[in-house]
Amino acid sequence: MHPTDNASTGKFSPCSIEAICSTVSQKAGNSCLKLPGALQTIEKGICGNGVREGDEQCDCGTAEECSDDPCCNANCTFKNGAKCSDKNDECCQGCGVKANGTSCRPSSGFCDIPEFCDGKNAACPTDTFLTDGTDCQATFKGQSVGAQCASGVCTSRDLQCKTNSSGLETTSVCPGHDSDCQLYCQDGAGRCLMLNGFFQDGTPCALSGRCKAGQCEGSNFFTGAIDWMRRNLPAAISIGILAGLIVLSILVSIVRCIFCPQRRKKAPKVSELRVNPPIPLQPRGWVDPTPYNGNTGPMPYNGAAPAPAPYQYPPPAPVLDHWRGSPVPVPSSYSPVPSPVPSGGPVPHAGAATFTTITPVREVVTRSSSGSLREGHVREVVTSRGTVRRGD
Template identity: 25%
Template sequence: YVYSVRLNEYIRHYEVLTYDREDVLRSHLRARRSVIRDNSVHLRFSSHGRSFNIRLKRDLNTFSSNLVVIGPTGQQEDLETSHIYQGHILGEAGSYVYGSLSDGVFEGKIVSPQGSYYVERAHHYFPRDVNNTFHSIRDVNNTFHSVIYSENDIEDPYEHMRSGHVGGCGINDEVVQWMDRIQNSALEEETVQPSPKPVEFQIPAPPVMESHGNHNKYSREANEPSTGHHRKKRATRPKEENKNTCSLFIQTDPLIWRHISETVGGDAEKTREEILSLIAHHVTAVNYIYRDTRFDGRVEHRNIKFEVQRIKIDDDSPCRIPYHGDPNPFCHENIDVSNFLNLHSLGNHEHFCLAYVFTYRDFTGGTLGLAWVASASGASGGICEKYKTYTETVGGMYQSTKRSLNTGIITFVNYNSRVPPKVSQLTLAHEIGHNFGSPHDYPPECRPGGLHGNFIMFASATSGDRPNNSKFSSCSIGNISNVLDAIEDNKKRNCFTASEGAFCGNKIVEDGEECDCGYDEEECNDKCCYPRLLNDNDKLHNSSAKGCARKAGTQCSPSQGPCCSSDTCSFVMASQNVQCKAESDCSWSSTCNGRTADCPVPEPKENKTRCNEGTQLCINGECTGSICLEWNLTECFLTSHIIPNIDKRKLCELACQNGTDTGTCRSTSEFAHLVGLPPGGISLRPGSPCDNFQGYCDVFYKCRAVDAEGPLARLKNLLFNKETLLTVAQWIT
């Protein structure tokens, strides 16, 4: 059984995936070797009350064709990117998928008209212990290799802290003074120009003093574009000059190497592979956000794209003792966020549009990222900034230091918890928003909150489950448009490059394509659409034929959706009553309506309909509700604190309570006969949290204490492992 169960403080419900990874691995290896034949990978599984039939093809867009990967000692490395994929759900127009395959296990994001889902490898949440074993969890990991959860099930555990929160920077006076000294010290061609002030991106924490030292950064005036709302008619850029790609340099530091290495058992090759996947997932997520935003100022700025041109992967070998090579300044674990950004900014990154460091360090004050904000006025900092000299007073002496202010950093841990991909992806989009010229949203109309949530540039992190969380406000769009206009007018350096745009031949219908049936005639089985490579016969019969365009006389192509007839190349009529989506536990079937190639969104079944073999309830068309809701109860934990000496098996039973009254928490086994559940009620599945997150359920449905990776366990292992005890014994004797 799979039922509603919390994964951690951020994710309130998840399910497990158990598809045959050996079969997927074989498909991946075939696709990697393929040159002409079909090089796609098919992935099929069921979860959340529905089926997923996914087709994946190699991602050819996220990384530059001349990508350079640098190792920890500065040497160039050959690193495979063949495990990075993009794709879509077969039969669901408008869907898209991106992620990676490792050992036949998919990790990434699935987006469909019915909802969005994140898939992660199980070891992110069920880590190995210091001996690189899983104990009883080992069998669980052989049973399920990954977890999946809905975007709607990501929540913000610190939302209740936000009342009265202003600005969200939380920087102290000393840091503000340092910023002020730097911001007025940029030298370029003997002209002093003020540089921007870094802006921190935070989650509010329990009692942390707020600082309003740079509150004016978020004033109404700062958020209103200098051109106001009385713009002239926009100029349309000539297509040949449509340079819209921002090149990226991404560096990963020793701490994120150490964290990922621990989750993959110390395998260096797997660590590099996971780091590359992490970069690809985040850049792809940011691309979808920026690509779909129209930054229209005096000139139309459309389809902004990011492409990784250079990667530097630091391992943690320089952080170990003894080490005889060049030191790595990022080895120091207790660097505050401002100094961390400053360290990164000391490098020369002017050959790139932006340069970022990914780290795994728990910055104080809930900080998730930090970046320099651009200005349309010509001040230093942000996208395309050159490596320049800045002066500051150190110990009463003037000191000149060269810095790159086209930089930013993000971290993947917060309050000792790994943040979900949705949060870190929005953090990257937020920090890049600063680099593009947007301060935090300040005017009330640009931070509405409520049901639709706040926008990307809201000062504090969001869980990402509200519609506005992945969009820019009108304030941000105005500020970013001004910076892009300044670049267009040559008032700021232009480092954007031309983009190839959509890739015709990947069987995904993208902007500018009527259809997409594949790369060549061997891959294209669609008589309504031209493939990327036209054969001689197509050219002979139609001199104007072009790839990814419909053939003459056609209304649609099956590549556009399941409601296009492959025989007639026209919409399937409603009178034919063709089912394009089958009935699921939580939604009714859907039939073609004759007006579009897309399958109409199916009607959801009534809320609280039982699903998943009677162990969950339907909520808004998805099988995500706890069955406790059927009896107007709330799911709860049976805990050893409330019931001393409780059987550990009892702690792995699903329980319900009245509202928030923990004193009424009862196992479903106690009332199973009254509500039609099987005898014994419902058991939490292996790997589920139990005892109020103090343990996990093993394969024998017993609650095991979960301190294998905690700080107390690490201290215990340090003090009481065999090597330490032998050392102490030798020292004593």
């Protein structure tokens, strides 16, 4: 083994290819290994760089490399009878197109779909993969790990942290960085390290997004809010409780308005209010004399005796004579007195005496506006024959 060599290296060992491509893919966001015909250059139309471009039929490289090429000349044209270039086309063999169904790009894993030649074109069909996010089983240090497809590779965020740590003992992605496509990985001591490079295109980020060229695409406001709540759980709980109380109070108010049996009526206007006249204050025992004004004689006889007054025990207390200021005694019994002959009624025969019991019921007093007694006020008593009224 020589530590140094002046000769140009044309091939790399599998270990070197893995290390180089891992670094290039992290920096550039794509793979460094390209199949013949798939490589693109910045400058076009340069014959001799080994890449077919522009109007070139083929490109076998330098003049020395083209000297033994059976299909391509050094001026980037086909040799006599050649239809394609074995060096530039995947579906070309012996300067001719391979048969239909010939494998031109085998599967590199569970998430990669193999491609086959169609028998018409010398170029292999476009590389296709399973849909990003398809569940798969990856292998890490002899152990099966649950993962998802991302750009044809079965991997996960934690697995990429372990395989891209550049010798560091990383265990998983850092907590709170689920929406980032930058490599934030946690080591065994719990420290969060930012590594060079990004997660593989198609790696899930946030809730429904996918990494693409170092950016999380496909996430929306809702998924971003959920991711923020996951990062700030205590604050999210407080905000959720407050929002729940507000919504609950609104719902209770709506239900009360819907199922309220009686709704409050509007207060009537002042013009619609009915105002009753004030009731004058009268002394105790006062009776309205209006029905008796103008009639000072005996009450007309209707032929029927009134019902006797009910017995009351104990006797009622003396009633104050309001117009004289002296008490009116209430006797326990009354002496019988002759009953007046009703107008138009039968005349009792000679020698017969008619008696009735007089029971005072009420007295009607008419007063003037100044409070003094009017002349000719009326007292009223009820007898077994009827009501007797007399003036004082």
